[in-house]
Amino acid sequence: MAKRVGMEVAIAAAEAVALCRIDVAAVYPITPNTHIAEHLAEIVADGKLDAEYITVESEHSSISACCGASGAGARAYTATSSQGLMLMHEILPIVSAMRLPVVMGLANRAVSGPLNIWNDHSDIMPQRDSGWISFFAENGQEAVDMSIQSFRIAEDPEVMLPIVLNIDGFQLTHMIEALELPSQKEVDRYLPPFRPLATLHPDKPVSMGAYAFPDIFTEVMKVKDSVLIDSKKTILKAWDEWGKQFGRWYKPVETYKADGAEVLIMTMGSMGETASIAVDELRAKGVPAGLVKLRLWRPFPFEEFREAIKGAKVLIVCDRAVSFGGPGGPVAAEVKSALYNDAGRPAVLNFLIGLGGRDVTVENFKDILEKGVQAINKKPAGGYIFYGVRE
Amino acid sequence: MIEIRWHGRGGQGAVTSVEMLALAAIEEGKYAQGFPSFGPERRGAPLAAFNRVNTHQIKVRSNIYNPDIVVVLDPGLIGLVNVADGLKAKGILIVNTTKTAEEISRILNFKGKIATVDATKIAREELGAPITNTTMLGAVIKATGVIKLDSLKVPIEHRFGKLAGRNMKALKRAYNEVKMSNIN
Numbered sequence: 168m169a170k171r172v173g174m175e176v177a178i179a180a181a182e183a184v185a186l187c188r189i190d191v192a193a194v195y196p197i198t199p200n201t202h203i204a205e206h207l208a209e210i211v212a213d214g215k216l217d218a219e220y221i222t223v224e225s226e227h228s229s230i231s232a233c234c235g236a237s238g239a240g241a242r243a244y245t246a247t248s249s250q251g252l253m254l255m256h257e258i259l260p261i262v263s264a265m266r267l268p269v270v271m272g273l274a275n276r277a278v279s280g281p282l283n284i285w286n287d288h289s290d291i292m293p294q295r296d297s298g299w300i301s302f303f304a305e306n307g308q309e310a311v312d313m314s315i316q317s318f319r320i321a322e323d324p325e326v327m328l329p330i331v332l333n334i335d336g337f338q339l340t341h342m343i344e345a346l347e348l349p350s351q352k353e354v355d356r357y358l359p360p361f362r363p364l365a366t367l368h369p370d371k372p373v374s375m376g377a378y379a380f381p382d383i384f385t386e387v388m389k390v391k392d393s394v395l396i397d398s399k400k401t402i403l404k405a406w407d408e409w410g411k412q413f414g415r416w417y418k419p420v421e422t423y424k425a426d427g428a429e430v431l432i433m434t435m436g437s438m439g440e441t442a443s444i445a446v447d448e449l450r451a452k453g454v455p456a457g458l459v460k461l462r463l464w465r466p467f468p469f470e471e472f473r474e475a476i477k478g479a480k481v482l483i484v485c486d487r488a489v490s491f492g493g494p495g496g497p498v499a500a501e502v503k504s505a506l507y508n509d510a511g512r513p514a515v516l517n518f519l520i521g522l523g524g525r526d527v528t529v530e531n532f533k534d535i536l537e538k539g540v541q542a543i544n545k546k547p548a549g550g551y552i553f554y555g556v557r558e
Numbered sequence: 559m560i561e562i563r564w565h566g567r568g569g570q571g572a573v574t575s576v577e578m579l580a581l582a583a584i585e586e587g588k589y590a591q592g593f594p595s596f597g598p599e600r601r602g603a604p605l606a607a608f609n610r611v612n613t614h615q616i617k618v619r620s621n622i623y624n625p626d627i628v629v630v631l632d633p634g635l636i637g638l639v640n641v642a643d644g645l646k647a648k649g650i651l652i653v654n655t656t657k658t659a660e661e662i663s664r665i666l667n668f669k670g671k672i673a674t675v676d677a678t679k680i681a682r683e684e685l686g687a688p689i690t691n692t693t694m695l696g697a698v699i700k701a702t703g704v705i706k707l708d709s710l711k712v713p714i715e716h717r718f719g720k721l722a723g724r725n726m727k728a729l730k731r732a733y734n735e736v737k738m739s740n741i742n
Contacts (some may be wrong), residue, residue, distance in 0.1 A: 173584035173592075173713075175577075199596075285596060338619050343577050343592035345584045440617035524596060528620040 169347040176307035177202035177340040183314040190241035193221040193232035199336035200274035226251035237267035240366035249276035263298030268321030277523040285524020288487040301464040335437040419468035421460040428457025430539035445532030495551040517551040562609040566631035571691030572607040581713035642668040659739030673701035675736040684728035696729030697736040
């Protein structure tokens, strides 16, 4: 097993991407993704990686460049945050419809306005229906591991879809912590070279992403949906093989002390670890609390999710984005929809937390869990709560 | 787990201090975090940076509110920023200053342990510049034992290359010259 080293997570993510021997990187730097963009540029400039680093003038161009490069058969990577992702939005469903396995590292950050550079999930949530596979990393090690796993999954002939890996901005990207970086040999063993089914080449012309009339468009959408749903099989296989090779195991829904828990709290990304300390403290006092962490956001892992929450009386969903005027945070809305037809479903409490970098402490999670305990006997009112808001 | 808050100004290298300390602790087989105050940074403006050091995996990712150790890189921050804010009563305050621990204690109304060292003088003499981020690491090690002096060698060499020797010399001087005082 590799030695643990101290490294900033953004730098480690860039190192992991370089270990994947990418052919093309097109990244427009934006806080807090900047260190990924800079370090990858440095690796290429130093001649340590034989790749083309395309210095684009915007994020719309970076994703477009990746789209073209991937179509030509290159292993392509981009990274962005917040407004950058919003600017890419137009291109995202095109990349997935064209079945191009681009990988994106997203250093999650709040979307303007007002301008806010800090961490939440309001950038990824509006991209939900873009047809991309979407993962959340909980710590630096996962950001490294999942960067590598992403290329293998995306490029699998059964999948051929783009992947966005969510890495919480600042809380993860700017954190120097202990992690293991696999060796080049180990990555080469896990990740085969990209073998596209068709490529753009002047000698063998093909059309990609052409026109679809009403008589075929529905069928194309159905295929896109099916492929995304079916990608879970490949994801599970890739995670299983990762576990066998590296000893670190990944699941679509991770649980922590969830067995026998009457109250479960559900998080995505870096807050899971802080929440786990609150669970430990409540369990020590005999409170039947547990934690559920959603790693796979798309395709939504319905089966694993139902299994993870089985037996719970109250499910607290922590959302880090607002669906203004909607039924709750985007994650809670999905969870409620997933559970609607289940007879023994738990009551769902929805808290909007950690918006635009608002700190969420162990004490906050304990307080939220206590509110969940109160809801065991008293059915909650529904709706959603802006946790800690000053009015 | 030990939590440390560093006070400096933009450009004084507080983030490098937390990086060196975290890397040294990890080098020792411990777990550590090093992180800046999240957000924009302006040259010359007061800022803070943070460390956590532990013997097992660190799970907490929220801010640090009640540090065990506070380090002040710039003497001009005393009185400008409440550097003792949230510092545990049994915590240690380590200050770059020409003042005595008694004076610092009076100004900040902090009754716990205080360590003082004239790091600016050391840095000027050893590095030719009043940048105290590496120098103060020596004072921190002597005052707290949070890491070993030798563990800094690899990270300092990696970070500073041919200037590593001078930085190591400066921090060893601070290690030897820091004055510990328990006011109580």
